[in-house]
Amino acid sequence: MKRPVAVVGVGQTHHSARRADVSIAGLVREAVDRALLDAGLTHEDIDAVVIGKAPDQLEGVMQPEQFLAGALGAHMKPLLRVHTAGSVGASTAITAVTHVASGLYERVLTIAFEKQSEGNAMWALSPSLPFTPPLVAGAGGFFAPYCRAYIAKSDAPAHIGPMTVVNARENAMRNEYAHLRETVTLEEVTESIMLWEPIRYLETCPSSDGAVAMIIASEEQAKKGPRRPAWVKSGYSYAEAMWVPGRDQVSPRAGRDCVKHVYDTAGITDPWNQIDTAEIYVPFSWFEAMWLENLGFCAEGDGWKVIDRGDQRFGRHLPINPSGGVLCTNPIGASGMLRLGEVALQVMGRAGEHQVDGCKTALGHAYGGGAQYFAIWIVSSEL
Amino acid sequence: MTQLRNVAIVGFAQAPIVARDEHRTAQEMLYPQVRRALEECGVSRDDIDYQVAGSSDYIDGRPFGFVMALDVMGSWPPRQDLHVEMDAAFAAYYAWLRMQAGDCDTAIVCGYGKSSEGDLDRVLNLQLDPFYLGAIGLDPTSTAALQASVFMEREKKSDVDLAEVTARNRAAGARNPDALLREATSPDDLAATEWVAAPLRAGYLAPKGETAVCLVLAAEGKAESMCDHPVWIQGLDQRIEMQNLGARDLAVGGGTELATRKALAMSGLATAADCDLVELSAANAAEEMILCGAMGLDPEKPQPVINPSGGALCGHPLMMTGLIRLGEVFRQLSGRAGERAVPDAERAMAHATSGHCLQQNLVIVCGKDRRWT
Amino acid sequence: MSQPPDEPVKYIESKIHLPYDYVAGDYRALYMRALADKKILGSRCSVTGKVFVPPLMSSPESFAPADELVELSDRGIVTTFCVVNIPVIGREVELPYVAASVALDGADISIFAMVQECKAEDARMGMRVEAVWKPDGERTGDHTDISYFRPTGEPDAPRESYINRL
Numbered sequence: 001m002k003r004p005v006a007v008v009g010v011g012q013t014h015h016s017a018r019r020a021d022v023s024i025a026g027l028v029r030e031a032v033d034r035a036l037l038d039a040g041l042t043h044e045d046i047d048a049v050v051i052g053k054a055p056d057q058l059e060g061v062m063q064p065e066q067f068l069a070g071a072l073g074a075h076m077k078p079l080l081r082v083h084t085a086g087s088v089g090a091s092t093a094i095t096a097v098t099h100v101a102s103g104l105y106e107r108v109l110t111i112a113f114e115k116q117s118e119g120n121a122m123w124a125l126s127p128s129l130p131f132t133p134p135l136v137a138g139a140g141g142f143f144a145p146y147c148r149a150y151i152a153k154s155d156a157p158a159h160i161g162p163m164t165v166v167n168a169r170e171n172a173m174r175n176e177y178a179h180l181r182e183t184v185t186l187e188e189v190t191e192s193i194m195l196w197e198p199i200r201y202l203e204t205c206p207s208s209d210g211a212v213a214m215i216i217a218s219e220e221q222a223k224k225g226p227r228r229p230a231w232v233k234s235g236y237s238y239a240e241a242m243w244v245p246g247r248d249q250v251s252p253r254a255g256r257d258c259v260k261h262v263y264d265t266a267g268i269t270d271p272w273n274q275i276d277t278a279e280i281y282v283p284f285s286w287f288e289a290m291w292l293e294n295l296g297f298c299a300e301g302d303g304w305k306v307i308d309r310g311d312q313r314f315g316r317h318l319p320i321n322p323s324g325g326v327l328c329t330n331p332i333g334a335s336g337m338l339r340l341g342e343v344a345l346q347v348m349g350r351a352g353e354h355q356v357d358g359c360k361t362a363l364g365h366a367y368g369g370g371a372q373y374f375a376i377w378i379v380s381s382e383l
Numbered sequence: 384m385t386q387l388r389n390v391a392i393v394g395f396a397q398a399p400i401v402a403r404d405e406h407r408t409a410q411e412m413l414y415p416q417v418r419r420a421l422e423e424c425g426v427s428r429d430d431i432d433y434q435v436a437g438s439s440d441y442i443d444g445r446p447f448g449f450v451m452a453l454d455v456m457g458s459w460p461p462r463q464d465l466h467v468e469m470d471a472a473f474a475a476y477y478a479w480l481r482m483q484a485g486d487c488d489t490a491i492v493c494g495y496g497k498s499s500e501g502d503l504d505r506v507l508n509l510q511l512d513p514f515y516l517g518a519i520g521l522d523p524t525s526t527a528a529l530q531a532s533v534f535m536e537r538e539k540k541s542d543v544d545l546a547e548v549t550a551r552n553r554a555a556g557a558r559n560p561d562a563l564l565r566e567a568t569s570p571d572d573l574a575a576t577e578w579v580a581a582p583l584r585a586g587y588l589a590p591k592g593e594t595a596v597c598l599v600l601a602a603e604g605k606a607e608s609m610c611d612h613p614v615w616i617q618g619l620d621q622r623i624e625m626q627n628l629g630a631r632d633l634a635v636g637g638g639t640e641l642a643t644r645k646a647l648a649m650s651g652l653a654t655a656a657d658c659d660l661v662e663l664s665a666a667n668a669a670e671e672m673i674l675c676g677a678m679g680l681d682p683e684k685p686q687p688v689i690n691p692s693g694g695a696l697c698g699h700p701l702m703m704t705g706l707i708r709l710g711e712v713f714r715q716l717s718g719r720a721g722e723r724a725v726p727d728a729e730r731a732m733a734h735a736t737s738g739h740c741l742q743q744n745l746v747i748v749c750g751k752d753r754r755w756t
Numbered sequence: 757m758s759q760p761p762d763e764p765v766k767y768i769e770s771k772i773h774l775p776y777d778y779v780a781g782d783y784r785a786l787y788m789r790a791l792a793d794k795k796i797l798g799s800r801c802s803v804t805g806k807v808f809v810p811p812l813m814s815s816p817e818s819f820a821p822a823d824e825l826v827e828l829s830d831r832g833i834v835t836t837f838c839v840v841n842i843p844v845i846g847r848e849v850e851l852p853y854v855a856a857s858v859a860l861d862g863a864d865i866s867i868f869a870m871v872q873e874c875k876a877e878d879a880r881m882g883m884r885v886e887a888v889w890k891p892d893g894e895r896t897g898d899h900t901d902i903s904y905f906r907p908t909g910e911p912d913a914p915r916e917s918y919i920n921r922l
Contacts, residue, residue, distance in 0.1 A: 001484055001485060002483070002484050002485040019603045020766065023514075032843060037891040041544065044538070049623075054776070055446030055447060056441055056509075057441070058446075059512055059518075060509065060513070060772050061509055061510075062439065062441040062507070062510045063439070063468055063737070063738070066510055066623075066626050066737070066739075066743070067510070067511065067512040067513075067516075067626045069625050069743075070625035070626065070627060074625075075623070075624055075625045076622050076623075076637070076638060076641060076814075077533060077622060077623065078620070078621045078622060078623070079621075079623040080467060080469070080476075081467060081468045081469055082465065082466070082467055082468070083466055083468040084464070084465065084466050085447050085450060088920075091465060095477065096479050099853070101483075101486070102385075102480045102483035102484045103385030103386075103484075103859075104385060104483065115482070131778070131780050131784050131898075131899065133845050133847075133869075133870075133899040133900065134845060134846040134847045135844060135847075135855050135870060136838075136840050136844055136855045138842070141838060141844075141855055144838030145836040145855070145856070145922060146836070146839065146856055146922065147838075148836050149718070149835075149922055151880075152881055152919065153919055153920075178803065193841060194841055195837065195840070195841055195842055196842075196855075197838055197839035197841070197852075198838070199874070235465060236486075237463065237465055238461045238463055238466035239434075239453055239454065239461060239462060240458050240459060240460070240461035240462070241453045241454040241456075241458040241459045241816030241817070242451070242454055242816065243454055243808060243816045243865050244452065244459050244816050245804075245806045245808075245864035245865055246864075246920065246921055247922075248920070250922075254461035257461045261463075267417050269896065311746065316591065316624060322727045327503050335773070370450070372450065372453060373450075373464070403779075406781065406782045407781050407782070408779055408781040409781065411783070413782050414814045428819050441774075444776035444778065453816070454812070454816035455814055456814075457816075457819040458816065459817050459818075459819070489762060497779060499777070499779075500776045500777055500778050501775070501776045501777075501781065502775055505774055506774060509772070513768070513770060518770070646880075663790075
């Protein structure tokens with residue numbers, strides 16, 4: 001990056017299965033207003049807007065940023081609309097970082113949303129595609145075989161998936177914005193219906209309405225306050241082709257390449273000890289163990305052991321998803337930006353009840369497509 | 384003002400626009416263009432640092448349509464990547480920003496999409512506010528006609544004016560081997576075509592088509608070895624307006640005016656008339672006149688030449704029309720425009736748009752010379 | 757004029773129906789037509805020799821054309837799978853069923869397919885399976901010509917042949 005960039009404001013909505021109290025415009029505005037208030041700025045201060053969401057078919061509006069331009073305060077401003085599948089919330093925020101790093105923009109509003117209740121998500125995500133046999137309903141059917149392959153490769157015991165969910169739900173109890181705020185026991189998870197074996201109902205992310213916004217700003221702006229900013233040390237988005245013979249869908253190379261680039265530029269040589277917390281994209285239980293390995297927090301095959309020991313729980317060595325993560329809140333297009341926004345709040349010291357003590361350096365991550373898209377950033381309390 | 388890098392367009396490949404390619408998918412159409420663009424630059428896929436594409440899931444008729452394009456863009460090993468749900472010209476704008484941020488030196492920018500597969504009027508109705516505008520069944524032709532009507536009333540323009548603008552574009556398109564419509568047509572013949580939505584006749588509307596395009600950008604230091612005549616980006620800007628048609632003055636391209644002013648200021652030019660040619664993404668003849676007004680151009684004057692390629696009025700592949708304008712600027716300024724070359728062209732401006740009634744507009748000023756030292 | 761309703765309007769319902777006329781592409785069309793003759797076609801990369809099924813025009817790995825069509829076996833191995841307990845839109849199938857990644861013999865990428873004539877608890881990675889075709893006269897040259905895959909009863913493939921591929 002040509003010059004330092006910081007997060008100076010974060011705002012998110014309360015998330016639920018159906019935010020019937022607001023329209024799509026009302027939902028995005030709720031997040032935008034909170035982010036501006038947090039940054040002590042107004043719409044007039046914003047130089048550009050970068051918005052992301054998952055497929056337009058989810059709400060049934062094509063390029064909805066066009067009808068939302070007024071509500072976003074984007075009238076007569078530059079606007080970009082990003083779409084990189086499930087990783088979009090994170091790649092959108094990184095796109096906003098580029099805007100500021102370029103030297104051309106001082107304060108950029110970035111926002112991601114999904115109002116899944118306005119459409120039929122199951123239909124939107126698994127339509128009858130041309131020339132392809134309909135095979136399974138929902139994203140779970142697509143990713144479950146990857147989880148099975150992980151279990152087979154790493155000899156992970158069966159309780160790891162359910163255990164991950166129990167911890168995520170416990171974490172979400174400390175997050176007032178989370179969608180699912182109800183603890184579950186290991187038995188409840190294990191006894192819930194098996195949807196796409198090895199993935200059970202309670203091991204699956206919910207379908208949420210929600211939005212999150214951030215104000216990304218230059219060093220000069222960040223130093224004006226009113227609050228301590230989160231400095232963006234590095235952020236990249238990577239993608240890889242689908243039909244590569246021997247492609248490793250369990251630990252995709254795009255994820256490894258992306259995080260290596262991020263670590264190299266942020267000066268991270270020992271992520272397990274240098275990073276204080278991470279928010280990673282875990283839509284189905286087993287992906288927490290898989291991403292711990294892919295992100296280099298442990299050796300290949302050891303991800304499940306971290307979870308088995310509980311080293312990733314709140315208050316332990318490396319708290320993962322202290323917000324409860326995607327397993328508790330999943331407005332698809334916003335889920336990636338929530339990961340990045342949550343770690344920004346952590347290094348700002350303003351994550352509320354789920355604040356990780358002494359958090360200085362944190363990693364936010366999202367993935368999408370057939371585990372092909374990765375977007376990762378590292379933020380720090382120090383410039 | 385921050386120190387900016389000189390970035391050039393160094394390659395461009397486009398398949399001729401067709402109404403429908405029955406033999407190839409969008410990805411199969413894109414693959415040869417990516418190969419051609421790289422071959423033209425004399426580089427291998429691994430020499431490119433960044434890839435960015437523009438397309439639409441609703442044009443593709445499926446969610447995540449762009450994911451399949453990764454497989455033909457050479458995304459192995461994994462690449463730094465982004466996709467925008469916009470005309471691919473906006474993807475080029477972002478690649479330029481990324482180079483300004485210092486994160487890459489070379490990029491491919493891809494556009495694709497098969498407009499023929501869906502019913503575009505119904506698809507593009509979905510761009511409108513679902514409560515007030517979409518629900519009453521407006522489509523791009525009816526919103527364009529509303530805009531044309533306001534503009535023509537205000538500026539005292541007539542059916543003959545629309546016919547003449549269209550005829551000028553069609554005459555130019557006849558010299559462009561990549562155009563969809565390649566026959567000159569007289570204003571009289573155009574004025575005899577049927578009304579689609581008055582004041583717009585069938586002859587004044589951009590014909591929908593499909594193709595695939597790949598543009599290559601490179602920063603100073605890399606650009607020189609990739610192209611005999613790099614075309615340097617000298618200034619650019621983009622603006623969106625609110626959608627609500629009743630809240631905007633549709634006769635005036637406010638966003639275009641502002642984007643043009645900012646882009647010209649960055650490029651150090653006083654007026655758009657300092658360009659030798661301008662390529663506009665006008666989907667009908669009235670839009671072209673509105674854009675000219677917003678840019679301060681007088682189409683009666685010999686300079687700049689408006690749409691030497693024939694413009695969108697000779698072929699309008701959605702999600703690519705804007706990037707093709709930028710590609711035409713590259714071809715004109717790098718000596719690749721064949722018989723439609725504008726003589727001695729030094730500087731040019733490309734325009735892209737998104738949404739109904741010119742809601743969002745991007746302006747890019749390019750020249751044969753580097754902008755910054 | 758009737759009285760305005762007591763409750764404000766909270767939703768409008770809009771049913772979106774969009775017809776699309778997709779182009780299969782010549783390669784995919786050849787593949788589908790060949791299914792009518794109980795043949796599975798793949799394409800071979802001109803640089804690496806690796807085989808893609810359904811056929812791709814170019815290799816995502818090498819970025820080279822894959823312009824040679826080859827005929828593949830209708831047998832292969834289950835590299836991984838899941839057991840599905842929720843119905844799939846557009847297909848009548850008894851629950852639960854096995855959705856598997858199947859590596860056909862001679863192919864370098866897998867296809868996603870349904871496995872039947874096999875209890876869910878008997879499904880396993882490395883299991884040998886074969887295509888069950890629709891009867892002669894009923895095949896029309898599209899993806900429904902293969903009804904499903906079923907176990908062949910051959911010995912399972914060794915672990916190293918599937919553990920690093922999906």
